[in-house]
Amino acid sequence: MKLSLTGFQDAFVDALYGVESAAMAQLSEQPGFSVYRNTVMKGCIDALSANFPTIERLVGSEWFRAAAAIHVTASPPGDARLLNYGEAFPAFLDAFEHAQQMPYLGNVARLDRCWSQVHVALDEPSIDLAALGTVAPDDMGRLLLKPRAAATWRWFADQPAYTLWRINREQLEMPENLDWIGEGALLIRSAGRVTWQAVSATDCLFLDACVAGLPLEQAAERALELNPALDISDLLTRLVTADVFVSAVVEPR
């Protein structure tokens, strides 16, 4: 029976991922079929390897590629831009039965994704402290601070995920004792380079409030609920000098 083009493509994709059919038998038995099968699998695994370098360093290439192959079969890329591939990889690692001894892998993978996202984010300028100096003191409470697309942050409540990520990303030796505490990370691209720093749960909460469009007074209130000793002026200075914000506009009354 002659297949339609659609029928051929459905059967070919099934055979690529190991689902054989009578229609494809004549092709999938040829040695050439494994060239396609291997190229597709290699392309996907190489993309995960490029997108999750910290995971590969943590677990080694052999383990990484074996785990990646399982993930590729379950979740092939949905986007031809392989730079974006691996959205579901952190959750896969969270649940992966052979990674139960490394429950931090998923969060470390989330930080690799943060890096990739920041690396290709929109080019936007950042405001400096002088921009805040022009705001009248009475208007400060109504200041709307908008984070740049090239700034992202994440809080991990029960794992030192940032330290684990940073040490491997910077190719340093793991310390003998690691405090098993919650950690947060802020990743920013400035002048073409992605940099990272530790941030607190309060910093993350404040930044989330800024993204939600809350003015400074309300964003600060939320942060103070979590940490009553917070020095808002210090927090603002740190974040502004880290190039986090693209704009600071006073909300009209």
Add this chain to the structure above:
Amino acid sequence: MNTQQMGAGLGLKADHYDAALQCAASGLWFEVHPENYMVDGGPRLAWLEAIGSRHALSLHGVSLSLAADCPPDPLHLQRLKALADRVQPALVSEHLAWSAWRGQYHPDLLPFPRTHEALQRIAGNIQRTQDALGRRIAIENPTHYLRLDGHDWSEIDFLAELSKVTGCGLLLDVNNVHISAHNMGFDAGAWLDAFPGHAVMEIHLAGHSIDPGNSSLLIDSHDAPVADEVWTLYQRLIARIGARPTLIERDDHIPPFEVLMAERTTAQTVLEAAQ
């Protein structure tokens, strides 16, 4: 630089951005896969723009999936158009193959039976692409590894007909012809002699390897210098059809920029001799 001034070019590699920007060799141009630059911003795109301000660029797509039995993804076309508007490439090309299907992307250039049905579908897809981009594109002959039943058309007639119906150009990959001839058992020289030279907008040259498995297949691995047999086929082709922009592709085991430039000089010499 217009396409007539384009001599031999190189695939652009991130490790070579600085050297590529500085190099002033006559006729030099650079090719990239647009998929790697369809991003909002950042240093990758900035480098491409900088290199594009000094050298002609070619966008060589691998994922439009023109041979899939469905229209190209409109969002992907929009992104390609946005990138083309931004970097103003001298050439835009794609493959006679499919890779995206039912919302999934399979990163390879997959084969299909060259039927009348496929011809109609692909001609429509090329037309859509050319309309979306507002320009002519070139279609490349892929490498073959499988004996497929049900072809209504030979590959050359199929490509020539697509060019006739849609006005598209052709990208002739000489290494792919050499590999396919070996794998499928035909004569590469005779095949190239029959290829419609007037439609060729660009030529690709690359290295290949022998299947590490048990087959005797050649693999389009782009991980080695261009083979002697491929240089011989290339010289014969250029002697027949004249100079065309020619790319040296290398995607694995990438040597220093100077080594690629030396290989590129071989192609440039062939092109200059034909002018």
